[in-house]
Amino acid sequence: MAKTVKTTATDGTPVEFIDEMIGSGGMKDVYFSPDKSYVVAFFRDKQDFNAKDRLQNITGVYRDRIFNQQGGDYWQDLYCWPTKIVEYNGKLGIVCPTYQKHFFFSKGSINNDFLGIKGKEKEGKWFASAKNQNKFLAPEEKGDWFKYFQICIRISRAVKRLHAAGLAHSDLSYKNVLIDPVSGRAAIIDIDGLVVPGKYPPDVLGTPDFIAPEVIETKHLKITDPGRKVPSIATDRHALAVMIYMYLLYRHPLRGGKVNDLDCTRDEELSMGSKSLYIEHPSDITNRVKINQLNPSQLPQGDPTKTPYTVCGPYLKTLFDKAFIDGLHNPSLRPTANEWEDALLKTVDLMQPCQNQACWHKWFIFDNTKQPKCPFCGTAYTGQLPVLNLYSSRKAGTFTPDNYRLMVYNNQYLYQWHVNRNISPNERLTEEQKKPVGYFAFHNNKWLLINQRLNDLEDKSEGVKIPVNKAVELTEGKQILLSKEEGGRLIIVQLVQG
Amino acid sequence: MRRLPVYILIQTSGAMHGEPIESIKVGLESMVASLRQDPFALESVHISLITFNRVTEQILPLTELESMQLPEITLPESGGTHLGEALKFICQRYDLDIQQTTTERKGDWMPLLFIMTNGKPSDNQLYMQMIPEIKKRHFGSIIACAAGAKADTAKLKELTNNVVSLDTTDSATFRQFFKWVSASVSMGNRSIGSAAEMQLPPPPPEIHTVI
Numbered sequence: 001m002a003k004t005v006k007t008t009a010t011d012g013t014p015v016e017f018i019d020e021m022i023g024s025g026g027m028k029d030v031y032f033s034p035d036k037s038y039v040v041a042f043f044r045d046k047q048d049f050n051a052k053d054r055l056q057n058i059t060g061v062y063r064d065r066i067f068n069q070q071g072g073d074y075w076q077d078l079y080c081w082p083t084k085i086v087e088y089n090g091k092l093g094i095v096c097p098t099y100q101k102h103f104f105f106s107k108g109s110i111n112n113d114f115l116g117i118k119g120k121e122k123e124g125k126w127f128a129s130a131k132n133q134n135k136f137l138a139p140e141e142k143g144d145w146f147k148y149f150q151i152c153i154r155i156s157r158a159v160k161r162l163h164a165a166g167l168a169h170s171d172l173s174y175k176n177v178l179i180d181p182v183s184g185r186a187a188i189i190d191i192d193g194l195v196v197p198g199k200y201p202p203d204v205l206g207t208p209d210f211i212a213p214e215v216i217e218t219k220h221l222k223i224t225d226p227g228r229k230v231p232s233i234a235t236d237r238h239a240l241a242v243m244i245y246m247y248l249l250y251r252h253p254l255r256g257g258k259v260n261d262l263d264c265t266r267d268e269e270l271s272m273g274s275k276s277l278y279i280e281h282p283s284d285i286t287n288r289v290k291i292n293q294l295n296p297s298q299l300p301q302g303d304p305t306k307t308p309y310t311v312c313g314p315y316l317k318t319l320f321d322k323a324f325i326d327g328l329h330n331p332s333l334r335p336t337a338n339e340w341e342d343a344l345l346k347t348v349d350l351m352q353p354c355q356n357q358a359c360w361h362k363w364f365i366f367d368n369t370k371q372p373k374c375p376f377c378g379t380a381y382t383g384q385l386p387v388l389n390l391y392s393s394r395k396a397g398t399f400t401p402d403n404y405r406l407m408v409y410n411n412q413y414l415y416q417w418h419v420n421r422n423i424s425p426n427e428r429l430t431e432e433q434k435k436p437v438g439y440f441a442f443h444n445n446k447w448l449l450i451n452q453r454l455n456d457l458e459d460k461s462e463g464v465k466i467p468v469n470k471a472v473e474l475t476e477g478k479q480i481l482l483s484k485e486e487g488g489r490l491i492i493v494q495l496v497q498g
Numbered sequence: 499m500r501r502l503p504v505y506i507l508i509q510t511s512g513a514m515h516g517e518p519i520e521s522i523k524v525g526l527e528s529m530v531a532s533l534r535q536d537p538f539a540l541e542s543v544h545i546s547l548i549t550f551n552r553v554t555e556q557i558l559p560l561t562e563l564e565s566m567q568l569p570e571i572t573l574p575e576s577g578g579t580h581l582g583e584a585l586k587f588i589c590q591r592y593d594l595d596i597q598q599t600t601t602e603r604k605g606d607w608m609p610l611l612f613i614m615t616n617g618k619p620s621d622n623q624l625y626m627q628m629i630p631e632i633k634k635r636h637f638g639s640i641i642a643c644a645a646g647a648k649a650d651t652a653k654l655k656e657l658t659n660n661v662v663s664l665d666t667t668d669s670a671t672f673r674q675f676f677k678w679v680s681a682s683v684s685m686g687n688r689s690i691g692s693a694a695e696m697q698l699p700p701p702p703p704e705i706h707t708v709i
Contacts, residue, residue: 264500
């Protein structure tokens with residue numbers, strides 16, 4: 001039985017850990033606290049003054065800036081943020097909360113967990129790779145496509161918050177984000193490398209697959225060279241875009257068939273750096289994926305002609321274009337984390353459950369056609385499909401389109417953020433605003449919106465008020481007013497006959 | 499998808515009888531088990547096992563991690579340390595196995611070569627001839643492990659700068675060594691430091707790196 005070490009953190013509070021290493025990462029060795037509620041991670045190498053000062057700030061002022069504010073609790077689930085610093089036997093360590101339970105595999109891999117990963121951390125890489133998805137993961141671990149949207153929303157939101165505080169993660173990758181596709185949750189880990197632009201130089205370049213082209217291109221320059229690009233908020237944005245692309249499409253946006261050099265190391269540097277090119281670039285087709293060169297285990301996800309990035313819907317297409325076409329070599333044009341969060345949220349409202357029970361993705365995004373079908377399994381939608389176009393009033397009496405649509409499915413809820421333009425579904429929602437205000441149901445061959453909590457709901461086409469606990473039928477061209485308040489929305493119904 | 503080929507060359511003669519070879523087997527098993535828990539390695543790593551004494555034998559051709567079954571390692575009663583012969587074989591395998599990058603197709607990553615031996619080649623002339631042949635081929639890393647208290651590192655240093663010596667050949671030492679091997683194999687996808695690029699993780703404390 002290993003002994004329990006009792007020591008004191010630099011803030012004077014007691015810290016205990018069991019003197020038996022439970023794991024080790026690139027730079028640190030990790031130990032459990034006796035109650036396993038936190039871990040202590042000691043740096044193997046001696047840390048310089050900068051590193052110590054940085055950790056003081058991360059566990060102190062930066063932490064306060066995010067957690068000790070109104071609504072700060074929300075972030076507890078999205079980050080594994082170091083809380084304290086300890087020095088023991090000449091080694092510097094940090095105290096971090098233990099990862100939440102859902103971030104460990106409960107089933108693991110197929111065939112009675114033949115890989116032996118049950119109980120291991122759900123490192124994002126498991127889920128971002130087609131081969132791992134197709135060949136190894138137990139079905140219970142995989143989640144459905146909707147969950148990956150939730151994951152991407154949470155990651156975007158967490159990155160947005162860091163950036164809003166003036167911090168860059170600097171090594172954002174599927175290695176430093178734990179995800180749980182069963183519940184749609186995600187948490188950013190390894191926060192001790194945070195970069196404050198202008199204050200602390202980053203000590204990592206990042207993780208291959210996620211390093212921004214300009215960082216790779218200039219890594220041969222001295223760190224003091226003004227031309228040298230190091231991790232920053234702009235490079236985080238590149239990493240975030242790559243991560244979202246990979247979690248939704250299970251392939252890398254820049255790994256195509258183009259060979260830039262016969263030496264594989266040099267080729268890698270060019271393909272991810274100065275010569276990087278989007279595999280789905282609309283006009284430059286030189287880096288298209290060569291399907292016959294893929295490992296069969298990478299299919300079908302690896303083939304962009306089968307599931308082009310446009311299956312992610314119009315809002316995300318725009319952002320992928322900005323990230324991988326306009327902004328790939330022009331960091332200032334990359335979409336912000338905030339833009340990703342908004343676009344993902346709007347995209348979720350375009351999702352439809354696939355009618356094929358066996359479909360792995362289980363959800364798809366309405367493709368704006370008269371004959372919608374699931375792009376993953378090919379199953380056509382049968383029946384009537386209501387599409388609600390949202391309008392809002394910027395001056396009394398007129399309504400203008402919000403470029404926002406809501407696809408309806410059975411037992412779907414309507415929320416405050418659909419009702420009012422000024423409300424967004426984010427961490428600032430009050431408990432009251434998180435409650436649904438109505439729901440949709442397909443009942444007796446009719447699509448109905450049932451009012452639960454809306455005072456102003458009105459069938460404008462008929463000029464009838466719809467009180468709480470009553471329903472309005474969704475018919476082609478019907479206009480429904482959701483709210484008379486400032487920012488309140490009007491719906492115009494379209495019915496697609498699949 | 500580029501493969502990462504890993505060749506593991508193990509001497510099965512002389513001093514390897516008994517505990518050393520059993521320890522190597524245990525070490526290999528735990529290495530494969532730990533690589534199988536690495537989602538990066540599962541995508542790319544392919545392993546080949548080759549034994550040598552007086553004869554060289556490929557006991558496992560280059561195989562994806564997930565379909566790997568560790569074969570029996572049998573030891574001859576006697577036999578020399580024909581390391582030169584073994585390196586010649588490695589060169590042949592390299593030429594046959596490794597998918598070179600062409601203008602049309604991305605090839606494999608540069609393979610890794612791990613050699614476990616007492617460091618005393620009995621076919622020294624051939625060994626010296628094969629060193630430039632090995633160097634002509636592009637290995638990402640060559641790591642030679644001089645196993646046993648009487649192992650010699652001098653000859654191995656002519657082949658590679660990465661020579662580690664294991665003074666003891668018990669299972670704990672080999673487990674450490676193979677843990678380090680799997681960490682080295684996994685290294686490809688780890689964060690890259692902003693200073694000098696690190697090719698290998700630091701060896702475990704029980705192993706002495708020469709040079």
